[in-house]
Amino acid sequence: MKTSIKKSRPSHKSQLTEAIGFLFLRLSVSLVLIIILYFFYDLGRKGYQAINWPFLTQAPRHGMTEGGIFPAIVGTFLITMITALLAIPLGLGAAIYLNEYARPGRLTRLIRLSIRNLAGVPSIVYGLFGVILFVNFFKFGTSILSAGLTLGLLTLPWTITASEEALKAIPDSYREGALALGATRWQMIRTNVLPYAIPGILTGAILGLSRAAGETAPIMFTGAAFYLPYLPHSLRDQFMALPYHLYIMATQHQAIDKARPIAYGTALVLIALVVILNLTAIIIRGKLRRKWRH
Amino acid sequence: MASIKKKGPLQNLKENIIQHIFQLSGFLAVIILLSILALLLSTAVPAFKEINLKEFFTSTRWDPTSPEKPEYGVLSLLVSTLFVTAGALILAFPVGLAVAAYLSEVASPKIREILKPVIELLAAIPSVVIGFIGLNLVGPAIARIFKLSNGLNALNGSLLLAIMALPTIISLSEDALSAVPFSYVEASLSLGANRFETLIWVKIPAAISGIVASFMLGMGRAIGETMTVLMATGNARAFPHGFLQSVRTITADIAIELGEVPYYTTHYYALFALGLMLFIMTFLVNLVADIILEKQKRMLS
Numbered sequence: 001m002k003t004s005i006k007k008s009r010p011s012h013k014s015q016l017t018e019a020i021g022f023l024f025l026r027l028s029v030s031l032v033l034i035i036i037l038y039f040f041y042d043l044g045r046k047g048y049q050a051i052n053w054p055f056l057t058q059a060p061r062h063g064m065t066e067g068g069i070f071p072a073i074v075g076t077f078l079i080t081m082i083t084a085l086l087a088i089p090l091g092l093g094a095a096i097y098l099n100e101y102a103r104p105g106r107l108t109r110l111i112r113l114s115i116r117n118l119a120g121v122p123s124i125v126y127g128l129f130g131v132i133l134f135v136n137f138f139k140f141g142t143s144i145l146s147a148g149l150t151l152g153l154l155t156l157p158w159t160i161t162a163s164e165e166a167l168k169a170i171p172d173s174y175r176e177g178a179l180a181l182g183a184t185r186w187q188m189i190r191t192n193v194l195p196y197a198i199p200g201i202l203t204g205a206i207l208g209l210s211r212a213a214g215e216t217a218p219i220m221f222t223g224a225a226f227y228l229p230y231l232p233h234s235l236r237d238q239f240m241a242l243p244y245h246l247y248i249m250a251t252q253h254q255a256i257d258k259a260r261p262i263a264y265g266t267a268l269v270l271i272a273l274v275v276i277l278n279l280t281a282i283i284i285r286g287k288l289r290r291k292w293r294h
Numbered sequence: 295m296a297s298i299k300k301k302g303p304l305q306n307l308k309e310n311i312i313q314h315i316f317q318l319s320g321f322l323a324v325i326i327l328l329s330i331l332a333l334l335l336s337t338a339v340p341a342f343k344e345i346n347l348k349e350f351f352t353s354t355r356w357d358p359t360s361p362e363k364p365e366y367g368v369l370s371l372l373v374s375t376l377f378v379t380a381g382a383l384i385l386a387f388p389v390g391l392a393v394a395a396y397l398s399e400v401a402s403p404k405i406r407e408i409l410k411p412v413i414e415l416l417a418a419i420p421s422v423v424i425g426f427i428g429l430n431l432v433g434p435a436i437a438r439i440f441k442l443s444n445g446l447n448a449l450n451g452s453l454l455l456a457i458m459a460l461p462t463i464i465s466l467s468e469d470a471l472s473a474v475p476f477s478y479v480e481a482s483l484s485l486g487a488n489r490f491e492t493l494i495w496v497k498i499p500a501a502i503s504g505i506v507a508s509f510m511l512g513m514g515r516a517i518g519e520t521m522t523v524l525m526a527t528g529n530a531r532a533f534p535h536g537f538l539q540s541v542r543t544i545t546a547d548i549a550i551e552l553g554e555v556p557y558y559t560t561h562y563y564a565l566f567a568l569g570l571m572l573f574i575m576t577f578l579v580n581l582v583a584d585i586i587l588e589k590q591k592r593m594l595s
Binding site: 015025029039100102107115116122184243250 | 305308309312313315316317318319320321322323324326327329330333334337388389392393395396399400409411412413414415416418419420421422423425426427429430431457460486488489490491493494511514515517518519520521525545548549552553557565566569572573576577579580581584
């Protein structure tokens with residue numbers, strides 16, 4: 001190597017520290033990736049053996065040592081619907097207020113602070129809140145309705161944030177176009193903002209719902225049942241749910257060795273559900289980002 | 295598309311009503327937060343008709359179902375919670391910061407585009423599944439390594455909570471590192487520092503408030519996490535002395551006892567007092583993180 005070039009470059013020692021430093025960063029990333037991949041590998045391998053068509057379409061049998069998880073799938077679907085009905089409209093409403101109406105000030109700051117803090121409230125505290133408010137005060141009892149509403153409140157801060165981001169992504173020129181033609185604010189929102197924001201709003205909603213579907217602590221005391229021999233008939237019935245079923249099969253079952261394969265199967269179904277929802281949302285979001293960049 | 299009519303008084307009234315509806319739904323977040331606090335408070339307070347407040351905070355014995363003398367000392371549960379959380383943060387913080395630094399300094403845009411969704415996916419794994427992994431994968435490994443009869447202890451809980459806190463720490467720390475003005479980096483490089491030295495001595499100090507905030511939010515998540523610790527820490531009601539000992543956190547205790555407690559008894563109210571404590575702790579942690587982040591935003595804008 002020529003001396004003139006060597007002088008203008010960092011010393012060998014400096015290059016070495018950079019290489020070692022970056023190596024440490026790469027090792028950390030590898031560690032995290034290995035952990036994630038191993039988790040998925042272990043769940044995939046052991047869960048796969050348990051899953052077949054009857055497992056997905058039948059009720060548990062023989063004290064939950066045989067049979068499937070169909071009632072738990074139905075239950076999770078039902079409470080997630082309630083969650084969506086509560087969290088999506090209210091989240092969108094709040095987001096429209098914050099992005100389209102609110103002026104910066106103390107009230108807006110207070111609202112934003114509350115949203116961020118709601119997102120940090122532990123899920124079991126939502127469970128306690130659901131017990132007082134929905135189960136006891138509104139007398140919905142331990143039911144699909146109570147659990148779904150509890151999860152709806154838990155999901156609300158996420159749907160607000162996601163909806164607001166979707167609204168923010170709409171260029172201001174769309175709004176100015178409507179206002180310049182003499183539209184009122186609501187006309188502007190309805191015709192020139194919402195139609196374009198809907199895909200983004202749905203993406204955020206899917207992400208929020210996928211988290212709600214995996215929650216256990218908020219539904220444990222608001223309606224999830226250990227085992228039900230029948231499917232729920234109304235919103236006031238108790239229900240089985242995938243995450244709670246997994247908890248029961250993993251920790252509360254007497255014949256733990258017979259229950260373990262079923263638990264693995266349940267875990268894989270739950271993970272598959274969440275991952276599919278998330279990947280869908282991530283892909284849609286990537287497409288949207290490219291669209292609004294142009 | 296709806297035709298745009300002339301604005302009349304009726305139109306104005308409609309606009310006003312619509313605006314108020316949206317305002318109300320915006321204000322809902324404040325109402326919910328306040329009603330969580332109010333309902334927890336009003337349900338927790340009756341507990342202290344029978345429980346001595348001093349005993350509640352200073353006794354290490356929590357045994358509400360004892361037939362002779364029920365005891366309500368929260369100290370063991372509280373220290374266990376903090377213990378498991380501290381362990382999680384010690385494990386998660388260096389790794390999380392390193393991954394964040396990798397994403398902002400080393401990774402090519404293409405690698406970043408693959409890695410970020412993978413880390414988001416980690417955040418999406420339900421906590422009950424993480425707990426299940428702790429029970430069936432991490433626990434047996436710990437038992438083998440330390441030659442214990444089972445691996446359900448504080449270490450297991452800390453390891454799992456560390457994994458769960460990682461996405462929060464990574465994404466917020468990366469935001470903070472990426473927000474450091476490029477001129478700082480240029481100045482450092484032109485003085486002869488290499489890129490790693492620039493990262494350690496310039497970028498991380500400049501981004502420190504965001505990094506601290508990410509740490510705080512990770513802490514909030516770890517304190518409030520229920521299913522993972524419930525399934526992985528063994529739930530023994532004892533004062534924690536070491537990481538290889540089984541512990542029971544506040545969240546796990548609520549989850550275990552709320553299912554069996556008769557409504558409107560002292561025990562029931564006491565569980566809501568635990569919930570209130572949890573709410574206040576996470577609220578304070580999140581509030582501090584929030585203040586730090588707001589300050590940073592104002593400084594950079």
